[in-house]
Amino acid sequence: MAANIVGAFKPSMQNVVKTSKILLVGAGGIGCEVLKNLVLMGFGELEVIDLDTIEISNLNRQFLFSKDSVGKPKSHTAKESVLRFNPNVNINSHYGDIMDTKYGSAFFNKFKLVINALDNKRARSHVNRMCLSCDIPLIESGTMGYSGQVEFIKKDFSLCYECSPKPVPKDYPMCTIRNTPKEPIHCIIWAKFLFSQLFGENTEELVSMEETEDETEEKLSARDWAKANNYDGQKLFKKIFYDDIDYLLNMRDLYKSKSIKPRKLDYVYLNGVKSEYAHEEESKILTLPQYISMFIDSITSIKEKLDQSKKGYLNWDKDDDDFMNFVVASTNIRSVIFGIEIKSHFNIKSMAGNIIPAIPTANAIIGGQIVIHGLRVLEGKYPRCQTVYLRGMPNHKGEIIVKDKIVQKPSPTCTTCSTEGHIVLAVNTFTFTIRQFEDLVLRQRLNIVAPDVLIDGRMIISSDEDDELDLYSKTFSEANILHGSKISVDDFLQNYRVQMLVHHKMKVSDEQPEFELFNNSDDVDKEDDFEQEEYDDECHIDGEDHKFIYVKQEESSNEEMANESDEDNFSSVEEELEETELFVDAGAVNDASETCIKITNVCSITEDNTLSIIEEQSAEVPADSQDENNEDDAKDNFEIEDDAKDNFEIEDGAKDNFEIEDDAKGDFEIEDDGNETNLELKRKAEDNVDTTETKKSRSSTDE
Ligand SMILES: Nc1ncnc2c1ncn2[C@@H]1O[C@H](COP(=O)(O)OP(=O)(O)OP(=O)(O)O)[C@@H](O)[C@H]1O
Ligand SMILES: [Zn+2]
Structure with a gap:
């Protein structure tokens, strides 16, 4: 031939x-x-x-x-x-x-x-x-x-693979996966993490609680606990679907304002009664007892595979029937617990393996x-x-193979094939770690293989194993990577270079991703469907529930501020970033339904471009009045009151009176009638929140 x-x-x-x-x-x-x-x-x-x-x-x-x-x-x-x-x-x-x-x-x-x-x-x-x-x-x-595409890529002649943004696979927040699943996919991802936790290589995504009989003992990982109990299916079932759920239910306020509330599975299912199920009926929905039997059986089979594995761990594979049964059963049992629709084996396999035929x-x-x-x-x-497309359905001319009119030119903003392009990285600099930056941003999202990362001439990540930088566990702010910092990323192997600009952004809800990438800073806030109710959200910091209020500050108001007060420390901001942001951490919330909250931190960008946390008394109380006593006073007398309608008020009993008024249309204002401190925040009724103006002049007391 x-x-x-x-x-x-x-x-x-x-x-x-x-x-x-x-x-x-x-x-x-x-x-x-x-x-x-x-x-x-x-x-x-x-x-x-x-x-x-x-x-x-x-x-x-x-x-x-x-x-x-x-x-x-x-x-x-x-x-x-x-x-x-x-x-x-x-x-x-x-x-x-x-x-x-x-x-x-x-x-x-x-x-x-x-x-x-x-x-x-x-x-x-x-x-x-x-x-x-x-x-x-x-x-x-x-x-x-049925669709397809053929694309030609040539340096300086055509678009490159990365010129147009590719849809990012949906990233599900771990809090949702662990505590508040709402859709079958959340339970499927949870089930795959559970597989890794029990049988896989080390995983950071722990979805089952660590165990201890006695408070003084060190906690056992779920894996070690399972080993210690010889992977007994019934015991594992009780731990994962009863004890862990009981633990979640006892977590303070977790389900208070949520529509989803899990229910523990009754022990009645654990009496050793086995429900037969047919393996071949993959499109059928089974009963809960059948899924429980499937869960227990799959654990017995997977344990045998684990014992035979030379590596000492197993990699999940959709084509292994036992692994798939484990995920199907775990998914559906969890779905029952959280009141989510049950899916067939066939559907779960498609979703778990991301399969399009x-x-x-x-x-x-x-x-x-x-x-x-x-x-x-x-x-x-x-x-x-030119790019050629195979269409799933014929177009109006009846064609299924169509092509572009011309070869598309390279995009001038492409961070791969253009030297001009740069990326804005929006993260919460207080919580985002260097390790997350390397793993999630550089390796997973930007596909960088051997990153070298410099910030203001300082190396923070090196592809050379001999360089012991040991910064991985540090957060951005601890490593002095702050709002406006410029990061240079280099991959020697790919000959790929990209400049990144850090944009500090509070992660204010569990639904938000850990980080976001944008082509320019203006897009960062456009992405937020900025609803005050949504934004005033709770966050978990160091195990505490915190409530955050977000205040945006436009550049024009910076200039205004700079003119008004020489002592103003909020006036400077990196040129490329046309706005600064103030974050008011409203402190731990004892009861989500209570509106009385205590302000603990105000964070902003200072002249030397560092993000600082300012204690409330230093932000609002004049220097000369700050003796030890009224410092405490000031701290304790801040209050926001929300009356039955929409007005709220901040009162500082000691010296000044603050008021935030929010009328029915959405105006609000903070007034400080003391002489030395003025704090004002207005939102125009006719505009949406993007036009929020903040004007602030403050005493010289903060360091
Ligand atoms: N980094 C890589 N280096 C070399 N080959 C790769 C790399 N990544 C993927 N491949 C190969 O590209 C091929 C893509 O083929 P295809 O899309 O048909 O996937 P498949 O794995 O054969 O099928 P399926 O995923 O549907 O089971 C696979 O054979 C895969 O092994
Ligand atoms: Zn490109």
Whole structure:
């Protein structure tokens, strides 16, 4: 079946096809199609890399593999298969991860063209950066169900993979997962964390409580507790679905204002009565006793696998029936506890494995289009390599394959292919740690492999293991990374550089993500659907419930403030950040329904650009009146009262009177009628909250 390229290609292209070295990254659904096409068309110099081995579930669409190849590396097996079609091709196969440092620039520089046939953003971003860095044309591809896409990427000529923001996979806050699940997906994620906690490698996401019989004893991790109890299914059931829920119910105020309240499962289910269930009926909803039996059975089977495991831990895999049964049963039992809809085995598997069925014909169409693009690239016909889309449904002209009119130009704000781009990182600098920054922002979100991070010339993260920086457990503020700080991130391997600007932002509700990325500072607050009720929310800090009030301060008011008072410490702010923010930590709330709260901290940005916490007495009480007694007075007499309607008042009994009035339309005002301190906060009735103005001049007492 060897390809005869004479006659098929014009003479000038025959040699190009025979000799151009092409790298194919990924030998899965699309990769197998592309490799087969390249070989049959007469391409002579190929390399293919894939990090995976063949699974039974691949066989329905990855036609270079058969039952005999299950368990073998995809790259080597794909090579052997296609060499049967055309033995005259030089194919070098690699069983490895393209993100491994051994596949650096020296490796990439060999190729005339790189083709991505991957299934994840992380590897795609990495290859994108490597190709930009080495200036090698890249063809990027993907399918999802019946849809697909082929994109051409060339440095300074086209969009790169990261020019347009990709949807971020929804990140669920851990508080919701642990304490207040509302949807089946929350229970599914919880069940997967529970699997890791009981059987997996070390996990930081602990979803079952640590145990102790006696207060003086050290707490046992759930894993150790399970081991000590020989993974007894009944005991584990009682611990996880009764004792842990009892613990949650006893947590102060957790469910007070929430519509969801868990209920403990009755011991009646623990009497050892086994409910039979049929394994094959994956689309059927079972009864609670059946799910409980499934939970207990799956633990027995998984424990056997754990005992046999050389590594001493197990990795969750949707294709393992016992692992899947554990997740299905745990999910649905938890759903019953929290009054959430129960899902079938089939549905939970799709959600847990993030599965959208792969369609072989979609892969075949995209595989064909990739090779057509590849020929154009090798011919130098870059303008003809517009993005091609395979549509799930025909458009109004009845077409299912459509293409862009032109090759899209690089985005000037792209942080990967443009030198101008920078990223605004919005985080709560008081709680966000350097470790979270490296793991969640740099590695998971920005796909950086070996980060070196400098802040104002100071190194805080190093890719060199010999550099002992030991800052990981520090929060941003402890490491002096504050609102307005500039962070330079560098990845030597990817030749990728990005500048980040820190924007301090209180995480005020459990529903908010740990961090957010924006293209510019203006977008940070636009994202908030700023509702005062929502924003005045409770937070958990060091195990205490705190209530936060957020006050935004526009730049114009800064200027005003600076003119008004030389002693004003709030007037300066980084130029790029056009506004400062004041956060009033209203202190621990004893009862969520009570409106009487005590102000403890006011935080703001000072002249030297540090974020400071100012005690309430120093913020509001004049210097000359601060003797020891009235300092205490001032501290204790602050009060916000909320009457039946909407007015509230802050009173400082000792010296000054503060008042916040919120009329029915939404105006509010803080007035300080003392001579030396003025505090005023207004919101115009006709505007929404973005127009909030804060004006503040203050005594010289804060340090
Ligand atoms: N970093 C990487 N380096 C090398 N190969 C990779 C990397 N990441 C993913 N791949 C490979 O890319 C291929 C993508 O193929 P595909 O989308 O068909 O996924 P699959 O794993 O074969 O199928 P499924 O996920 O549906 O079971 C896989 O074979 C996968 O092993
Ligand atoms: Zn780009």
